[in-house]
Every structure is written in structure tokens, then in C-alpha cells.
Amino acid sequence: MGFLKKLKDTFSSKQDNDYYLSGLSKSRTSFASKLKRLGSGFKGVDEDFLEELMIILLEADLGIETAEKIIRGVESKAIETKAKSMDEVNDILFEEMQTLYNSFEDEEFKFNEDGPTVILMVGVNGSGKTTTTAKLANKFKNEGKSVLLIAADTFRAGAVDQLKRWADRIGVDCVMGKNNADPASVIVDGCRQAKENGNDLIIADTAGRLQNKVNLMKELEKMHRVIDREIPEQPAAVWLVIDATTGQNGISQAREFTTATDVNGIILTKLDGSAKGGIVISIRNLLGLPVKYVGLGESVDDLKEFDIDSFIYSICGESDEE
Numbered sequence: 326m327g328f329l330k331k332l333k334d335t336f337s338s339k340q341d342n343d344y345y346l347s348g349l350s351k352s353r354t355s356f357a358s359k360l361k362r363l364g365s366g367f368k369g370v371d372e373d374f375l376e377e378l379m380i381i382l383l384e385a386d387l388g389i390e391t392a393e394k395i396i397r398g399v400e401s402k403a404i405e406t407k408a409k410s411m412d413e414v415n416d417i418l419f420e421e422m423q424t425l426y427n428s429f430e431d432e433e434f435k436f437n438e439d440g441p442t443v444i445l446m447v448g449v450n451g452s453g454k455t456t457t458t459a460k461l462a463n464k465f466k467n468e469g470k471s472v473l474l475i476a477a478d479t480f481r482a483g484a485v486d487q488l489k490r491w492a493d494r495i496g497v498d499c500v501m502g503k504n505n506a507d508p509a510s511v512i513v514d515g516c517r518q519a520k521e522n523g524n525d526l527i528i529a530d531t532a533g534r535l536q537n538k539v540n541l542m543k544e545l546e547k548m549h550r551v552i553d554r555e556i557p558e559q560p561a562a563v564w565l566v567i568d569a570t571t572g573q574n575g576i577s578q579a580r581e582f583t584t585a586t587d588v589n590g591i592i593l594t595k596l597d598g599s600a601k602g603g604i605v606i607s608i609r610n611l612l613g614l615p616v617k618y619v620g621l622g623e624s625v626d627d628l629k630e631f632d633i634d635s636f637i638y639s640i641c642g643e644s645d646e647e
């Protein structure tokens with residue numbers, strides 16, 4: 326059985342697959358239909374074919390380095406298997422994307438057994454950080470966790486109120502930082518409140534400024550230090566929010582964060598508004614970090630756990646365009 330067919334079978338058996346399909350419809354329409362057009366004139370895997378395929382990958386935002394890696398893989402596998410049709414090449418291509426994604430080891434996110442677990446949300450302003458913080462709170466609350474939000478992004482006027490409004494709607498507590506307050510001090514207040522209340526999970530909306538790396542590093546170090554003091558030996562997870570529509574630019578911003586602190590995972594937002602879903606593969610190849618969740622819309626439920634197979638099927642499966 327071909328690779329795409331296998332993906333389709335597992336995909337059909339999964340819950341939430343409609344979400345993936347509709348959230349990624351822009352990427353699918355663009356990517357799958359371009360592959361279909363390329364396949365309509367298929368004469369074999371030669372230089373011209375690989376060049377056209379490269380363009381499709383670049384347009385899907387895989388970035389040069391990642392696209393070249395995939396192309397090299399497709400070329401050698403196509404020669405090895407003597408691929409004679411576009412369906413066979415597609416199977417090779419999709420499997421290369423999966424293999425690349427799965428070639429990194431990921432650490433699983435675990436809840437602390439004693440004391441609250443802390444997640445620090447980082448990312449540039451406008452990436453969807455505040456909305457994603459709320460979406461996560463909602464998800465974990467629905468799974469039975471008692472969640473406390475900390476609005477520590479005290480530099481953007483309105484960010485704190487925005488998170489508080491979300492917290493009220495979702496029905497979780499929120500510790501609010503005052504305008505321009507030191508984010509670390511807001512985090513201390515939050516940790517203390519969570520310990521008093523016996524919360525399972527603290528999610529803190531933090532540093533949103535793209536500033537110089539030294540300051541960013543100091544700010545994040547300070548946050549880690551105070552958390553370590555308040556909740557000893559329970560390192561905070563750091564999840565970086567990236568706006569998928571900012572493409573390769575978003576990846577350079579991400580680098581600023583990953584070199585400033587240990588980031589444990591990526592949340593890619595606004596994939597529903599982007600035709601360039603290939604950024605997932607690029608992020609993975611360039612940063613080596615797992616995509617934990619994807620944002621597929623503006624409402625509080627539009628956050629889905631990332632799953633590489635569902636993702637590949639949703640952008641590569643049958644095109645909606647006939």
C-alpha cells in the first residue's frame with residue numbers, strides 16, 4: 326500500500342480530523358493542487374522536474390535549506406525505487422517530510438507530581454501569544470486541571486486586560502501584572518497564589534518584546550530564577566508562539582528566543598490563514614523543536630495538538646480544487 330493511502334487510513338480513524346482538514350484547507354489547496362499540476366506532465370524525475378518541485382516546496386515555505394534536503398532525499402529514493410509515476414513520487418515526498426520531522430527526539434511534557442507545573446509562553450507581540458495562552462488554559466481546564474493564568478506581558482498596554490477577559494470567559498483565575506511592572510515579580514505573585522490555591526498548572530503570558538538578546542536573556546533568566554525559588558526543582562516549560570503567516574521571518578525571530586533560553590516546544594498559530602503550512606517542516610529542520618500545538622482559528626477551541634501524520638495528510642491529501 327502506498328504511503329499516502331496508509332496516512333489516509335490512519336487519518337480517517339482519528340478524532341478531530343475535520344478540524345485539521347478545514348484549518349489547513351488553504352495550504353492543501355495550494356500545495357496539493359500544484360503537485361497535481363506538476364504530475365499532469367510527469368515524464369520522470371529529471372533536473373527540470375526536481376527544479377519545479379523545489380519551487381513548489383519553497384512556495385509552501387519550507388525554506389531553501391529544508392527544501393534542498395527534501396529534494397535530495399526525493400531524488401535518491403526515486404532513483405533507487407525507479408519511480409515511474411507522480412503517485413510514487415508523491416509517496417516518496419510525503420514520506421521524506423515525515424521522516425525529517427520524526428528524526429528528532431522529543432521530550433514529553435509532564436505534569437509535576439508535587440507543586441504546580443509552570444509553562445512560560447514567549448513570542449513576539451502579535452504572534453497570538455495571549456490568545457494561545459487562553460486556548461491552552463481552556464484545554465487543560467477541560468481535561469480536569471485547575472489552571473492559574475499569569476498576565477506577565479506588562480509592556481503591551483491591553484495585553485493584561487485581554488488575558489483577564491479570556492480568564493473570566495473560560496472560568497480560571499488570573500493574576501494581573503500592573504502596567505510596566507517587572508514580569509518576574511508578577512510571576513512570583515502568581516506562583517504564591519497557585520501554591521495557596523493548590524493549582525495544578527500555571528500558564529504565564531510573558532516577554533513579548535523583540536528586544537536585544539542580552540535583555541531578553543536576562544528577563545527570562547530572572548523568571549526562571551524566581552520560579553525555581555518559589556517552586557523548587559520543577560523547571561518551567563517554555564513554549565514559543567510563532568505566527569505561521571510570518572513565514573521564514575518568524576523563524577529568525579524564533580532563533581532569538583531559542584538562543585536566549587531553552588525552548589521546549591513551538592506553538593504555530595494562524596495556520597488556518599496561511600497557504601504555507603510547509604513552515605512546520607522548516608521549523609523542525611532548522612530549530613529541531615517539536616511543534617506541540619497548532620492554532621487553526623480565533624476561537625478558544627481552535628487549538629489542536631500537533632500530529633505530523635494528520636498534518637501531512639491534511640496538506641497533501643486530495644486537493645479541493647478539481
Ligand SMILES: Nc1nc2c(ncn2[C@@H]2O[C@H](COP(=O)(O)OP(=O)(O)OP(=O)(O)O)[C@@H](O)[C@H]2O)c(=O)[nH]1
Nearest residue numbers: 450451452453454455456533594595620621622623
Ligand atoms: N485565524 C487565527 N487567528 C489567530 C490565531 N491565534 C491568534 N489569532 C489572532 O491573532 C491576533 C493576535 O493575537 P494576540 O493573542 O493578541 O497576540 P499576542 O501575541 O498576544 O500579541 P500581544 O498581546 O501584542 O503580545 C488576534 O486577533 C487573535 O485572534 C489562530 O490560530 N488563527
